[in-house]
Amino acid sequence: MSTAAATNRVTPPVHSHSLQQSGITANASIPVGGMEQWRLEAIQKVIGFGSLAPNWDSYGSEAPTRAVKQTAINLLLSVPGQLFPAPLIVPVSGGGYHFEWSVGDRELEISIESDCHIDALRVEHGMPIEDGPYRDFPALFDWLASH
């Protein structure tokens, strides 16, 4: 729920804070309240690829590890709002993920490798612009949105 337009602000009592749990549980889960359908389905797809059988690509690859899976989920959670269509998501050999967003003539490709290293490639009119290790994801999605 967004309260950005509200002007009168109160501090809610602590009982209504979501931090009621101290963080001692170990099984991971992702709250979905207000989450867009594309993001929910993308996260489910990422989790689903985490169950790939060993040698799923016949080149000896394992399924993405928990850390790689978590990195991919964090990436999806960081994609801004409802501006973008659902990405294409595929597992890649070695235990990583590849994401592709297409908007107009622009494409943004992001790969997460088995060591959680992230690479991004920007493509415009079918031609790559540059690639390299990116951390400024908002800037990448700003570029994609400003087609």
Place this chain on the structure above:
Amino acid sequence: MSDSGLPDFAQPPVDETALSIQFAPIPGFSVPHFGLYWASVRNEYPRFELQQPVPNVTEQFGPGVPFGRQLGIAFLELPEIRCWFLDESGNRLVQVQRDRLVHNWRKVTGTETYPRYPALRASLEKEWERFCDFLKGEKLERPKINQCEVTYVNNIEYGKGWKGYGELDKVVAALATPKPKNRFLPDPERVSMQVSYCLEENVGRLYVSFVPVIRGRDGKEILQMTLTARGAPKSSSEEDVFGWLDLGRKWIVRGFADFTTAEMHNVWGKQ
């Protein structure tokens, strides 16, 4: 009813439990002690994972206390870590940090049977004794316990007794009132809810939350009902600490039964 007189279920939806003992930071307990402690439990917990420490949380009561809980803030001079020590299956783990020991049981494949509280309590007793023996062997002081916590995470799947949030009244007893006819609003898309209760004589609080989540294990969207009881034992004696944990568990089990409907109790095999 179980032998403890509490409601009992043949197939409870519990996915994880955590029993936690929080204490004042142990002076002198530092990074090397994690490895030394691991050596003493490694035959049963052969795997480890490093985690960020969880905050020190203390329930507050009485007038002049603006907030129910207080998060401890410390100016740290040394790197702080939390270490998970996991058994081979990953079902059981012991979490250790400078001011807390937690014993978890969780489902990993989803097919495991909940081992029941008496077994988990006995397991925590063993781990606590082993931890205290380790501290004694290292000439570190015995923990001064300030909070105990019991957490049960229940995964309530759609399609098992209810179909969606328009039928949440089939799960949550408090919502099981007749719906007015001609109401404007459609069935809700999703519902989140948080409620807290004071335990008897303000010895702690029970927190109940319902949150729609994607389950990390299989990507399934479910309703997660988490019950957490937290509070201060009378003293650091094992009798008081485990007595408090028993009380917290009682509030969780009775709270779970109160909060959920008879129809869902049938789904979960109430005995």
